[in-house]
Amino acid sequence: DADVTQTPRNRITKTGKRIMLECSQTKGHDRMYWYRQDPGLGLRLIYYSFDVKDINKGEISDGYSVSRQAQAKFSLSLESAIPNQTALYFCATSDPGTGTHGYTFGSGTRLTVV
Amino acid sequence: QKEVEQNSGPLSVPEGAIASLNCTYSDRGSQSFFWYRQYSGKSPELIMSIYSNGDKEDGRFTAQLNKASQYVSLLIRDSQPSDSATYLCAVIGGDQGGKLIFGQGTELSVKP
Numbered sequence: 001d002a003d004v005t006q007t008p009r010n011r012i013t014k015t016g017k018r019i020m021l022e023c024s025q026t027k028g029h030d031r032m033y034w035y036r037q038d039p040g041l042g043l044r045l046i047y048y049s050f051d052v053k054d055i056n057k058g059e060i061s062d063g064y065s066v067s068r069q070a071q072a073k074f075s076l077s078l079e080s081a082i083p084n085q086t087a088l089y090f091c092a093t094s095d096p097g098t099g100t101h102g103y104t105f106g107s108g109t110r111l112t113v114v
Numbered sequence: 115q116k117e118v119e120q121n122s123g124p125l126s127v128p129e130g131a132i133a134s135l136n137c138t139y140s141d142r143g144s145q146s147f148f149w150y151r152q153y154s155g156k157s158p159e160l161i162m163s164i165y166s167n168g169d170k171e172d173g174r175f176t177a178q179l180n181k182a183s184q185y186v187s188l189l190i191r192d193s194q195p196s197d198s199a200t201y202l203c204a205v206i207g208g209d210q211g212g213k214l215i216f217g218q219g220t221e222l223s224v225k226p
Binding site (some may be wrong): 033042045058088092094096101106107108110 | 118218
């Protein structure tokens with residue numbers, strides 16, 4: 001099984017619908033992140049969590065919310081999806097105790113809002 | 115000004131040539147620098163990390179860091195068609211609390 005699992009892998013939804021993207025990890029890392037990727041824009045940070053009780057907004061949090069249900073689970077919600085939220089979404093975990101910070105990425109969720 | 119900037123490309127090189135990818139960053143307190151490779155639709159894959167000024171070599175890859183100029187680069191020697199991908203520069207800044215901030219990526223195409 002993958003260390004960081006994202007579900008669903010692909011999703012098409014309609015404008016105005018609420019949608020949740022889920023992320024679970026078996027790395028045992030306290031830190032978890034949600035990024036979105038648009039063509040030509042790299043990965044941009046949406047929200048991050050350094051432990052279950054610590055949630056922080058990233059660069060582009062408007063229109064999104066998150067929930068850290070447990071150390072291993074971090075969900076991203078779009079309360080009312082809009083077409084410009086069409087993107088590739090990545091969940092990641094990290095361990096600052098390692099030299100490279102031990103970032104591990106999930107396989108991504110491709111979201112299309114029509 | 116973006117915190118981390120790269121030329122978006124595309125950069126095209128012939129097979130066997132050296133590919134040179136560049137990145138600048140704005141936070142002088144940044145301490146950790148990374149290069150990720152990303153194939154289309156896939157998750158980023160770490161290929162190099164560098165923390166101190168100078169060069170770091172790993173196989174065909176060399177990362178170069180110049181903190182005074184706030185510049186980090188990646189050289190790929192003997193480029194292969196399988197190196198064709200988007201290369202992402204990423205930085206953990208001095209006050210970023212361990213958050214990884216990415217550049218927009220440079221698309222590399224290696225022509226046979």
